[in-house]
Amino acid sequence: MTVPILKQGDYLIGSIQSALTDTDLIEFRSALADQVGKNRSRAVIIDVSGLDIIDSFTARTLQDITNTVKLKGARAVVVGIQPQVAFAMVQLGLYLDGVATALDLDEGLALLSAGAARRTSSG
Amino acid sequence: MRVWLCSAPALPGGHLVADELRIAVQSEIDIVTARQKGRALAAQLGFASSEQALIATAISELARNIVQYAGRGQVDISIEQKNGRKGIGVVASDQGPGIPDVRRALEDGFSTGRGLGLGLPGTKRIMDDFELVSEVGKGTRVAVKKWVH
Numbered sequence: 001m002t003v004p005i006l007k008q009g010d011y012l013i014g015s016i017q018s019a020l021t022d023t024d025l026i027e028f029r030s031a032l033a034d035q036v037g038k039n040r041s042r043a044v045i046i047d048v049s050g051l052d053i054i055d056s057f058t059a060r061t062l063q064d065i066t067n068t069v070k071l072k073g074a075r076a077v078v079v080g081i082q083p084q085v086a087f088a089m090v091q092l093g094l095y096l097d098g099v100a101t102a103l104d105l106d107e108g109l110a111l112l113s114a115g116a117a118r119r120t121s122s123g
Numbered sequence: 124m125r126v127w128l129c130s131a132p133a134l135p136g137g138h139l140v141a142d143e144l145r146i147a148v149q150s151e152i153d154i155v156t157a158r159q160k161g162r163a164l165a166a167q168l169g170f171a172s173s174e175q176a177l178i179a180t181a182i183s184e185l186a187r188n189i190v191q192y193a194g195r196g197q198v199d200i201s202i203e204q205k206n207g208r209k210g211i212g213v214v215a216s217d218q219g220p221g222i223p224d225v226r227r228a229l230e231d232g233f234s235t236g237r238g239l240g241l242g243l244p245g246t247k248r249i250m251d252d253f254e255l256v257s258e259v260g261k262g263t264r265v266a267v268k269k270w271v272h
Contacts, residue, residue, distance in 0.1 A: 021155055022151045022187070023151055052159065052179060053176055053179045053183055055183040055184055056242050056245065084172045084175070087177070088177045091177055091249045092177075092180055092184075092245035093231060093241050093245050093248065
């Protein structure tokens with residue numbers, strides 16, 4: 001299953017709508033990195049609300065995506081981790097180190113625009 | 124992917140579920156199938172949704188280990204009973220290369236693969252019973268159980 005990537009102004013939104021195989025996730029990572037360059041995007045929001053679980057491979061791939069996007073000069077926020085998924089991650093010992101997270105898409109957008117405002121005011 | 128259904132006893136609530144499910148694991152899509160079937164059984168057994176996610180995550184880790192290290196194997200998911208308690212049992216087995224250093228494989232952060240090195244130790248942490256038998260050149264068998272609280 002391909003993850004749709006939507007363009008919204010300077011942002012890209014990748015919306016994971018169902019359980020993904022490892023290959024789907026890796027393809028999503030590549031497509032996102034590609035699109036950030038093509039669209040000169042400033043930020044990426046990854047909506048994972050459709051994921052049934054986040055296991056160690058998924059967690060690592062989300063970290064990889066965030067790092068890749070950062071290296072391309074954009075910011076990344078993971079949004080929509082389901083409560084039971086978050087609980088399982090904590091129990092398993094999985095943490096998304098270095099990954100910005102927000103409750104949902106709205107909060108993710110707010111986080112990004114707040115960050116942009118801070119950068120503007122300090123710069 | 125093949126799924127065998129064995130005898131189907133009735134659970135309280137009138138649902139009919141399989142006593143044991145066997146999922147042949149040989150490609151990535153089987154990882155998803157195995158965890159979804161496990162989750163469905165956990166739901167029928169009365170596990171809370173947070174625990175269903177835990178069980179699904181554990182199955183995902185175990186099934187991925189099969190695909191990644193052994194190439195093929197199987198996941199058996201069963202209904203367990205002990206002292207009047209119900210639980211779910213998951214056995215992941217393969218005839219793969221085996222684990223040379225089991226103790227290290229159970230340490231947080233140790234991985235020879237592409238995960239975070241939390242698959243086995245994390246699975247051990249989240250399940251109530253955990254048993255790992257591995258022999259180099261013969262294969263690996265991980266049996267875990269979780270009881271309904």
